[in-house]
Amino acid sequence: MVNTLFLPEIREMLAEDNRAELEEFCLALNAGRTAEFMEGLDDGEVWNVLQYAKPERRAEIFGYFSDARQVAMLDQEPPAQVAELVDEIPADDRVDLIQSLPEKRVGEILPLLPVDARRDIQRLRAYPDGTAGALMTTEVAMLTPNLTASEALEELGRQASELETIYYLYVVDENQLLLGVVSTRQLVSSLGKPNRTLAEMMESDVVAASVGEHQEDVAQKVEKFNLLAIPVVDDARHLAGIITHDDVIDVVREELEEDAQRIAAVTPLEESFLEVGLLMLSWKRGIWLTILFFAALLTAFALFHYDQELASFEWLVWFIPLIISAGGNSGSQSATLVITAMTSGDVEFRDWPKVMKREVVVALTLGGFLAIIGYSVAFFLAPTPIDALVIPVTLLLVIFCGCVCGGALPMIFKRLGLDPAMMSNPFVAGIVDILGIVIYINVARLILSNTLS
Amino acid sequence: MVNTLFLPEIREMLAEDNRAELEEFCLALNAGRTAEFMEGLDDGEVWNVLQYAKPERRAEIFGYFSDARQVAMLDQEPPAQVAELVDEIPADDRVDLIQSLPEKRVGEILPLLPVDARRDIQRLRAYPDGTAGALMTTEVAMLTPNLTASEALEELGRQASELETIYYLYVVDENQLLLGVVSTRQLVSSLGKPNRTLAEMMESDVVAASVGEHQEDVAQKVEKFNLLAIPVVDDARHLAGIITHDDVIDVVREELEEDAQRIAAVTPLEESFLEVGLLMLSWKRGIWLTILFFAALLTAFALFHYDQELASFEWLVWFIPLIISAGGNSGSQSATLVITAMTSGDVEFRDWPKVMKREVVVALTLGGFLAIIGYSVAFFLAPTPIDALVIPVTLLLVIFCGCVCGGALPMIFKRLGLDPAMMSNPFVAGIVDILGIVIYINVARLILSNTLS
Numbered sequence: 058m059v060n061t062l063f064l065p066e067i068r069e070m071l072a073e074d075n076r077a078e079l080e081e082f083c084l085a086l087n088a089g090r091t092a093e094f095m096e097g098l099d100d101g102e103v104w105n106v107l108q109y110a111k112p113e114r115r116a117e118i119f120g121y122f123s124d125a126r127q128v129a130m131l132d133q134e135p136p137a138q139v140a141e142l143v144d145e146i147p148a149d150d151r152v153d154l155i156q157s158l159p160e161k162r163v164g165e166i167l168p169l170l171p172v173d174a175r176r177d178i179q180r181l182r183a184y185p186d187g188t189a190g191a192l193m194t195t196e197v198a199m200l201t202p203n204l205t206a207s208e209a210l211e212e213l214g215r216q217a218s219e220l221e222t223i224y225y226l227y228v229v230d231e232n233q234l235l236l237g238v239v240s241t242r243q244l245v246s247s248l249g250k251p252n253r254t255l256a257e258m259m260e261s262d263v264v265a266a267s268v269g270e271h272q273e274d275v276a277q278k279v280e281k282f283n284l285l286a287i288p289v290v291d292d293a294r295h296l297a298g299i300i301t302h303d304d305v306i307d308v309v310r311e312e313l314e315e316d317a318q319r320i321a322a323v324t325p326l327e328e329s330f331l332e333v334g335l336l337m338l339s340w341k342r343g344i345w346l347t348i349l350f351f352a353a354l355l356t357a358f359a360l361f362h363y364d365q366e367l368a369s370f371e372w373l374v375w376f377i378p379l380i381i382s383a384g385g386n387s388g389s390q391s392a393t394l395v396i397t398a399m400t401s402g403d404v405e406f407r408d409w410p411k412v413m414k415r416e417v418v419v420a421l422t423l424g425g426f427l428a429i430i431g432y433s434v435a436f437f438l439a440p441t442p443i444d445a446l447v448i449p450v451t452l453l454l455v456i457f458c459g460c461v462c463g464g465a466l467p468m469i470f471k472r473l474g475l476d477p478a479m480m481s482n483p484f485v486a487g488i489v490d491i492l493g494i495v496i497y498i499n500v501a502r503l504i505l506s507n508t509l510s
Numbered sequence: 511m512v513n514t515l516f517l518p519e520i521r522e523m524l525a526e527d528n529r530a531e532l533e534e535f536c537l538a539l540n541a542g543r544t545a546e547f548m549e550g551l552d553d554g555e556v557w558n559v560l561q562y563a564k565p566e567r568r569a570e571i572f573g574y575f576s577d578a579r580q581v582a583m584l585d586q587e588p589p590a591q592v593a594e595l596v597d598e599i600p601a602d603d604r605v606d607l608i609q610s611l612p613e614k615r616v617g618e619i620l621p622l623l624p625v626d627a628r629r630d631i632q633r634l635r636a637y638p639d640g641t642a643g644a645l646m647t648t649e650v651a652m653l654t655p656n657l658t659a660s661e662a663l664e665e666l667g668r669q670a671s672e673l674e675t676i677y678y679l680y681v682v683d684e685n686q687l688l689l690g691v692v693s694t695r696q697l698v699s700s701l702g703k704p705n706r707t708l709a710e711m712m713e714s715d716v717v718a719a720s721v722g723e724h725q726e727d728v729a730q731k732v733e734k735f736n737l738l739a740i741p742v743v744d745d746a747r748h749l750a751g752i753i754t755h756d757d758v759i760d761v762v763r764e765e766l767e768e769d770a771q772r773i774a775a776v777t778p779l780e781e782s783f784l785e786v787g788l789l790m791l792s793w794k795r796g797i798w799l800t801i802l803f804f805a806a807l808l809t810a811f812a813l814f815h816y817d818q819e820l821a822s823f824e825w826l827v828w829f830i831p832l833i834i835s836a837g838g839n840s841g842s843q844s845a846t847l848v849i850t851a852m853t854s855g856d857v858e859f860r861d862w863p864k865v866m867k868r869e870v871v872v873a874l875t876l877g878g879f880l881a882i883i884g885y886s887v888a889f890f891l892a893p894t895p896i897d898a899l900v901i902p903v904t905l906l907l908v909i910f911c912g913c914v915c916g917g918a919l920p921m922i923f924k925r926l927g928l929d930p931a932m933m934s935n936p937f938v939a940g941i942v943d944i945l946g947i948v949i950y951i952n953v954a955r956l957i958l959s960n961t962l963s
Binding site: 085086087089090120121210211213214217218223224241242245246247248249260262263264279280281282283285302303305306307309310313314316317318320321322323326329330331335336338339342343345346347349350353354356357358360361364367368371372374375376377378379381382383385386387389390392393394395396397398400401403404408411412415418419422423426427430431434438486490494 | 732939
């Protein structure tokens, strides 16, 4: 919701170039709230207001705008002002922004940055998207083990404005080899013993991520160990950076949203739903829709093949969609439950006997129940009560297949190193659709030939 | 993955009652890792090992076991030992555990707790599940505004072991009215000016949650403002507690997993997939499967109604599953994209004209493409090339309906105050299934009667 409350006042202040009030506006509120109040302004107006804030505060407020607006501003405003701002943005966010800008614009801005910021950006850009390296920031508190608690606090005070988090201090040797971690909590608790060194109080069993590790695994570690931040190390365990809790929340949200989209057979969008291009959106939906379409085409050939049975027992046709959708729905329920349970770590491959046993019980319960409803309808539509038995028997078998396929395929795909959320749905749908028709016609042959004889 | 590496050693130490080594084992590693090494032990063995840790450390290690194991241990072990442990568990986790225990057991443990812990538990138990009050902990650093930075740090050092987080200090008056917030970062940066008071450095525009606020809204605030913790206040803005970042990650994960399950037509599970009872699981899947079944039953009646058309043009039957699944799949893609976009805040109700316009364009692109594939198959199966036109025309119309329903229904349900993730799928499936058949037969009537005349 855009907050339009203060827009006229802000515009008036800008028109009057009212320095005192604009400086006050940039400073008085929580930075996130300041950004919220400016959401209704156009990009140029926001930029002009921001020039009245001190560089550090400016970057903070700027960080609360949407990625799209941030990129738009960085792309249009004067390069010198942009470079001044970019220098103040936290290292991890800065790289993401730079990578969203046109190459030409990057070429204009980079030379205006201080040499250390430029090097930092180039280093972080080298890590592939989705890895710990691409997610981390290099602004991390590194201290040597011989410092005392009070020396460490002082040092921290000096560095605080430069750091992404001050709540974990990492203890390193002269080669940046990660030796241990001390929390600010420990430091504050140790103020009574001012001569205790970091080496004495540090935890040397540090939970760390490696630069190439996938962001989903990193998020799981942070969640499991309830961390505020996780250090990122290279292969030789040199400290390269940290990933903080806010980035971890973003990863968790991103990964789960992608799962939901994959389950519904959409290749995950990389931009927000309203911003992604329509051609890209059609492509990401079209691939899977086409795959599912070819799977469904098989049913057309199967029905073509069973043409004679369908011609002799016309009433069988009426139940085709019912049977296929019962199998498909129970299959997608099972698949989704197993996929979400695997993502959250509740289910692993070794649990397969338990998962299968449970699916069988649930399938028989659900299948039995729907078979009863199905029979009570078929009873009226089929020629004889015995003919009508085709429907409940088929439903029970099809729902059984749906649950078993839906439960098994995600685990099999995961085992094969494929993405279960992406692969399972089309396969479950395809297999269950075609199996549904084969089961249906064969059950019909069996029961109806008996009634004929 | 259960780590079985040290199990024999731990069991040997227990058998020998090797106090020195067991104490060392409880202390040497990161607490999360200590718990990981014990996962393969049975509950009684874990409990025995934990008795060798100091109470605070014991609670820390205990916190890393799964909820189910924690509850099992608290339910079986001696009440006095359990009470000693419960007293050390952070206030918010403690309440959740107590609420999972049988009433009888709670009655045994509560009287053994110190009076303040008991009162705290009773207060927190009063908040309904899913609200900020139920999620918060009461262990929060509250300080008065007249303290200086160094006094505040000292006070923090004294309280640190009792607090859930020391990274935000909340400044309150004598009635616990929330006046402002100071981060430990600010405190540490202010060590150079030891006489600056909290009142001078605090941010008085505090982003807070109210006790009755829904946990999803709280999580969105924390994400939006990049907070490590959010204070929870009552209606008169008295500070009641805080919610920390680890609880926020849990909420984000829980809400998104529930969305994914609802999208696949499963009432969200409250326990983990392998732990939920089979009857409960069947019930949660059965409700929606039955609703979807009744929706699909309508297709049986529709086909029954169109019996004559199907008898005269047998080949139409072969394409029924294909047409229904094309509509259903495109509808569930649209619905899922809109639902996930609404959950993440990318789409709101007022965006509906934009969403609809985009859905129409995507529907025509996808429908047009699949219509071409459909025609090339129908060309061979239908009696004449003109008859075969029924298939592409129907596909285009059905996919159009699927995308428009799938895009519109979640927004309509949200507007009506219903849960879009839960309601959309069954409705989209039901509407598109039945529309699919009606469109199919009417298109067939139109085109095939032309070829006959």
